[in-house]
Structures are given as structure tokens and as C-alpha cells.
Amino acid sequence: MTKALLGIIGGSGVYDLPGLSDIKEEKVDSPWGEPSDVLRFGRIGGTEAVFLPRHGRGHHLSPSGINYRANIDALKRVGVTDVISVSACGSFREELPPGMFVAVDQFVDRTFGRQTSFFGNGCVAHVSMAQPVAPLLLHRLIAAARAEQIEIVKGGTYVCMEGPQFSSKAESLSYKAAGYSVIGMTALPEAKLAREAEMSYATLAMVTDFDCWHDEIAAVEVTDIMEVVKSNADKAARLVARLLTDFPVEHQPCPVGSDRALDYALTTARDARDPELLNKLDAILARVNAKQAG
Ligand SMILES: CSC[C@H]1O[C@H](OP(=O)(O)O)[C@H](O)[C@@H]1O
Numbered sequence: 488m489t490k491a492l493l494g495i496i497g498g499s500g501v502y503d504l505p506g507l508s509d510i511k512e513e514k515v516d517s518p519w520g521e522p523s524d525v526l527r528f529g530r531i532g533g534t535e536a537v538f539l540p541r542h543g544r545g546h547h548l549s550p551s552g553i554n555y556r557a558n559i560d561a562l563k564r565v566g567v568t569d570v571i572s573v574s575a576c577g578s579f580r581e582e583l584p585p586g587m588f589v590a591v592d593q594f595v596d597r598t599f600g601r602q603t604s605f606f607g608n609g610c611v612a613h614v615s616m617a618q619p620v621a622p623l624l625l626h627r628l629i630a631a632a633r634a635e636q637i638e639i640v641k642g643g644t645y646v647c648m649e650g651p652q653f654s655s656k657a658e659s660l661s662y663k664a665a666g667y668s669v670i671g672m673t674a675l676p677e678a679k680l681a682r683e684a685e686m687s688y689a690t691l692a693m694v695t696d697f698d699c700w701h702d703e704i705a706a707v708e709v710t711d712i713m714e715v716v717k718s719n720a721d722k723a724a725r726l727v728a729r730l731l732t733d734f735p736v737e738h739q740p741c742p743v744g745s746d747r748a749l750d751y752a753l754t755t756a757r758d759a760r761d762p763e764l765l766n767k768l769d770a771i772l773a774r775v776n777a778k779q780a781g
């Protein structure tokens with residue numbers, strides 16, 4: 488049996504996990520550089536979890552400056568099987584007002600300055616991102632929200648922009664016209680890297696604003712976002728606590744293969760692989776290496 492372990496990545500305004508007890512902090516070294524912070528281990532409702540604030544405590548890391556590879560690699564190294572991130576988002580829909588939660592199921596990448604793969608020259612891999620969100624995790628998010636009587640919308644598309652500036656009105660209107668649901672600056676690199684690391688990933692998107700497309704509502708300012716996150720922090724904490732309390736002890740196989748994404752992805756011939764890169768990939772390739780050895 489593979490033990491399930493949930494990793495929670497906190498976003499803007501979410502720098503700890505209320506209710507976490509028996510806390511132990513650990514600085515995890517990664518060959519990919521410095522994770523955003525120490526990993527905080529603890530328990531909620533008897534379930535063990537690991538927490539990492541993606542901007543670091545004190546919010547000193549910008550969306551483009553976060554070392555997403557080090558964060559995901561560090562979570563992988565300590566045995567995380569499933570990752571939930573909490574992400575503040577702008578909304579493109581009247582029916583998704585500030586304070587609403589969305590369990591997004593699709594992503595669009597508009598970033599241009601991020602390291603979004605562990606692979607490259609010397610070890611090429613192409614994983615599927617057709618279904619970037621793990622359905623079991625999505626289902627658990629919805630179930631946890633319902634159990635806590637918290638309104639949540641199932642499904643939606645998160646467009647990830649580079650930032651740190653917010654969108655222009657023309658950009659905002661074009662995303663709205665494209666049918667996207669929400670916008671943020673962080674979740675997509677995590678989704679791609681989690682898939683390469685064979686971990687299930689889902690985002691709890693917390694709507695904080697209407698970006699800048701709305702004719703009757705002023706364009707978003709960061710102070711609006713932080714205020715909405717603060718006033719919804721309790722709801723987010725309850726939802727995550729419920730998710731953890733109800734989380735299974737044993738890892739359940741992912742219906743879209745998040746947990747075996749590398750089975751058919753590795754493209755470089757064994758004798759053409761770069762030993763230095765393979766060393767850095769020790770945690771990411773641990774399962775496939777063990778499978779091939781056994
Ligand atoms: C603080 S305003 C912009 C900031 O908010 C979102 O953060 P996160 O996704 O970490 O919750 C957005 O992505 C930007 O990083």
C-alpha cells in the first residue's frame with residue numbers, strides 16, 4: 488500500500504494552516520534550489536499534512552520569483568501524494584463574485600518567464616496535461632465544501648498570467664470573451680510540475696475581485712484582494728480541515744493517471760541520458776526507476 492499524504496500550498500494571505508497541531512518544521516534541501524519556506528508538518532483531525540506558503544512567510548516572493556520546481560520537488564521528497572493549493576483569483580463572471588470558491592478543472596498558460604518542467608536536454612519527457620486536475624481531489628474538494636455548507640462551483644478554467652502587474656482592460660475582456668472563469672499568477676506551474684512529479688493536484692480558487700472588465704466595479708487593487716482573502720480565511724480553513732479529516736489513509740489510484748504520468752513520457756534513450764540531470768531527478772524518477780529495477 489502507498490500511504491496518502493496531502494500537501495497544502497498556501498497562496499496570497501494564506502501563510503499558515505489554522506488548526507494544524509503537533510507542528511514540526513523541516514527545511515528540505517532540493518537540487519532545484521530553495522523552496523519558498525520550511526515545510527510545516529502537522530495533523531488536522533488525526534490526518535497528517537504538510538503545509539508550504541508559496542510566497543514564503545512575509546510574502547517576499549513574487550509570482551515570477553517563486554521556485555516552483557524546488558517547492559514541488561521538496562513536497563515529493565517528503566512523500567506527498569496529493570497537493571491542494573489555495574489561490575486568490577480574479578473572476579470573469581458575474582455569477583462568481585468575491586468570496587466564492589471555485590474548484591477549477593482546467594488551466595490556460597499565459598506565463599512566459601517560468602521554469603515549468605523538471606525535464607530538458609539530457610532527459611526529455613512529455614506528460615499529458617489534458618486533464619490537469621485530479622478528479623478524485625476535485626471530488627474531495629467539493630465534498631468537503633458541501634459538508635461544511637460552503638458554496639463552491641465545480642469546474643472552471645483558470646488562466647495563469649505572468650504578472651506581477653494586473654491585466655489591462657483589453658486583456659481582461661479577451662479572457663472573459665474566451666470563456667475563462669478566473670485569473671491568477673501562480674497555480675499553473677504547480678499543476679504542470681506536480682503532474683511531472685506524479686502527484687495529484689487541485690486548486691481551491693478563492694475569487695477576490697472582478698479583475699478590470701466590469702463597467703460598474705473599479706479595477707482590482709491588491710488591497711481589495713487581501714481584504715477578501717482575510718474575510719474568507721475562516722471558510723478556507725474549515726474547508727481544508729474537513730478535506731484532511733476525511734482524507735483516506737491509503738493512496739487511491741488516480742483515474743487520469745496523475746500518479747503514473749511518467750510511465751510513457753520519458754523519450755530519451757537510456758544510454759543518451761545526462762547523468763547530472765538524472766541525479767537532480769532522483770525524487771521525481773524514484774517510482775519509475777524502482778519499477779524498472781524490480
Ligand atoms: C496579492 S495580489 C496578486 C497575487 O494574488 C494571487 O496569489 P496566489 O495565487 O498565490 O493566491 C495571484 O496569483 C498573485 O500572486
Ligand SMILES: Nc1ncnc2[nH]cnc12
Nearest residue numbers: 575576577670671672698
Ligand atoms: N485579478 C487578478 N489578476 C491576477 N491575479 C489575481 N489574483 C487575485 N486577483 C487577481
